[in-house]
Amino acid sequence: MNNKKCVCIGVSGGIAVYKALDIISALKKKDIDVRVIMTESATKFVTPLSFQSLSQNMVVTDMFAEPKAFEIQHISLAKRADVFLVAPATANIIGKVANGISDDMLSTTIMATRAKVIFAPAMNTNMYENMIVQDNIEKLKKYGYEFIEPASGRLACGDIGTGKLADVNTIVERVLEVLNNQDKSKELQGKNVLISAGPTHSKIDPVRFITNRSTGKMGYYIAEEAKARGANVTLVSGPTNINPPTGINVINVTTNEEMKNAMLDNFKNSDIVIKSAAVADYKAKNYSNEKIKKSEEDLVLTFVRDNDILKILGEQKNNQVLVGFAAESNNIIENAKNKLQKKNLDYIVANDITSADTGFGSEDNKVIIISKDGEEIYLDKMSKKEVASKIFETILRKR
Ligand code: CTP
Numbered sequence: 559m560n561n562k563k564c565v566c567i568g569v570s571g572g573i574a575v576y577k578a579l580d581i582i583s584a585l586k587k588k589d590i591d592v593r594v595i596m597t598e599s600a601t602k603f604v605t606p607l608s609f610q611s612l613s614q615n616m617v618v619t620d621m622f623a624e625p626k627a628f629e630i631q632h633i634s635l636a637k638r639a640d641v642f643l644v645a646p647a648t649a650n651i652i653g654k655v656a657n658g659i660s661d662d663m664l665s666t667t668i669m670a671t672r673a674k675v676i677f678a679p680a681m682n683t684n685m686y687e688n689m690i691v692q693d694n695i696e697k698l699k700k701y702g703y704e705f706i707e708p709a710s711g712r713l714a715c716g717d718i719g720t721g722k723l724a725d726v727n728t729i730v731e732r733v734l735e736v737l738n739n740q741d742k743s744k745e746l747q748g749k750n751v752l753i754s755a756g757p758t759h760s761k762i763d764p765v766r767f768i769t770n771r772s773t774g775k776m777g778y779y780i781a782e783e784a785k786a787r788g789a790n791v792t793l794v795s796g797p798t799n800i801n802p803p804t805g806i807n808v809i810n811v812t813t814n815e816e817m818k819n820a821m822l823d824n825f826k827n828s829d830i831v832i833k834s835a836a837v838a839d840y841k842a843k844n845y846s847n848e849k850i851k852k853s854e855e856d857l858v859l860t861f862v863r864d865n866d867i868l869k870i871l872g873e874q875k876n877n878q879v880l881v882g883f884a885a886e887s888n889n890i891i892e893n894a895k896n897k898l899q900k901k902n903l904d905y906i907v908a909n910d911i912t913s914a915d916t917g918f919g920s921e922d923n924k925v926i927i928i929s930k931d932g933e934e935i936y937l938d939k940m941s942k943k944e945v946a947s948k949i950f951e952t953i954l955r956k957r
Pocket of ligand 1: 884897
């Protein structure tokens with residue numbers, strides 16, 4: 559019995575066929591069982607023997623398919639695949655699948671599989687931009703097929719534009735990520751995860767407010783990660799420019815008060831609550847219903863304390879796992895530990911906001927996860943997506 563993960567690679571004809579060899583060799587290094595189906599035109603660019611040698615499996619092509627073997631093979635490969643990658647994907651194979659045509663080994667197997675199918679298109683720019691191809695891509699995306707966008711550059715035909723097969727590493731990383739997500743896709747099944755993200759606004763008058771530099775990225779990645787692990791996710795989001803991931807319940811808020819209410823409404827039913835929002839601690843003492851006019855005098859505004867939402871949640875906590883963030887510029891551990899205790903948290907994710915290439919607005923973060931039992935996990939600088947994953951790894955490990 560073969561317990562290895564299986565990636566089925568459909569290779570359709572085009573000058574980029576040889577790059578599929580690099581994809582196979584990268585996946586083989588990860589101990590993945592790679593199966594290859596080549597269309598007849600793909601075999602004109604590189605021989606099946608090259609694919610067979612690298613994948614260490616028989617390559618299925620239409621040329622040699624006998625009717626009987628064909629029937630069995632396309633069903634068994636369709637079932638065996640954990641991920642189905644079509645690379646390079648031509649306009650032809652995309653068009654066939656989008657329109658339900660299955661007249662060769664590759665299109666038949668794609669039609670029969672329940673595995674995640676990822677297309678990595680490669681073709682001439684004009685072909686790629688043709689509305690028919692674009693319509694087919696949109697249609698397939700709607701049905702849950704995934705596309706790895708082709709890159710721009712000089713194409714084999716001499717044209718310059720979009721249509722080059724995406725970078726091999728990008729393709730391999732995405733395949734590995736999908737396999738990895740499959741492993742963890744049931745970890746939080748049936749659990750309700752509540753997350754807050756982004757800044758809040760303290761309104762001064764109808765046109766003015768104060769806020770902070772939070773972009774919401776960290777919280778959105780946490781929401782995506784919770785979803786990938788099978789949770790029912792509610793994301794309470796302050797104003798951001800991020801498109802919310804699909805399949806999660808998003809509640810948009812602007813002020814501290816609105817965020818507090820949305821969090822309290824959902825708190826009781828939640829199993830894990832992660833508060834990554836950068837909430838304004840103060841609000842204008844007197845909100846002006848009319849726009850404040852300028853005068854010759856200095857302008858003095860008074861701000862008063864607003865809700866500490868996380869503290870309120872900590873006071874109402876029953877069985878929820880409660881996680882806060884601590885944005886610190888000095889005495890990181892000490893300040894974070896104080897917050898953990900004062901707000902009755904289970905974990906606090908502390909980060910140093912003085913570092914230029916991590917924290918607010920950047921793609922990366924360097925954090926320390928502190929648990930209420932005193933464990934301190936020092937993480938290297940990594941993408942916010944990876945930080946999101948580490949947070950759940952820590953919570954799940956300790957449950
Ligand atoms: N938080 C909150 N409500 C506030 C302020 C913060 O819910 N009014 C939450 C944040 O979402 C975060 C944690 O509390 O999870 C810590 O936020 P941070 O801004 O680091 O700390 P503060 O408690 O505001 O303390 P200070 O600003 O003095 O460092």
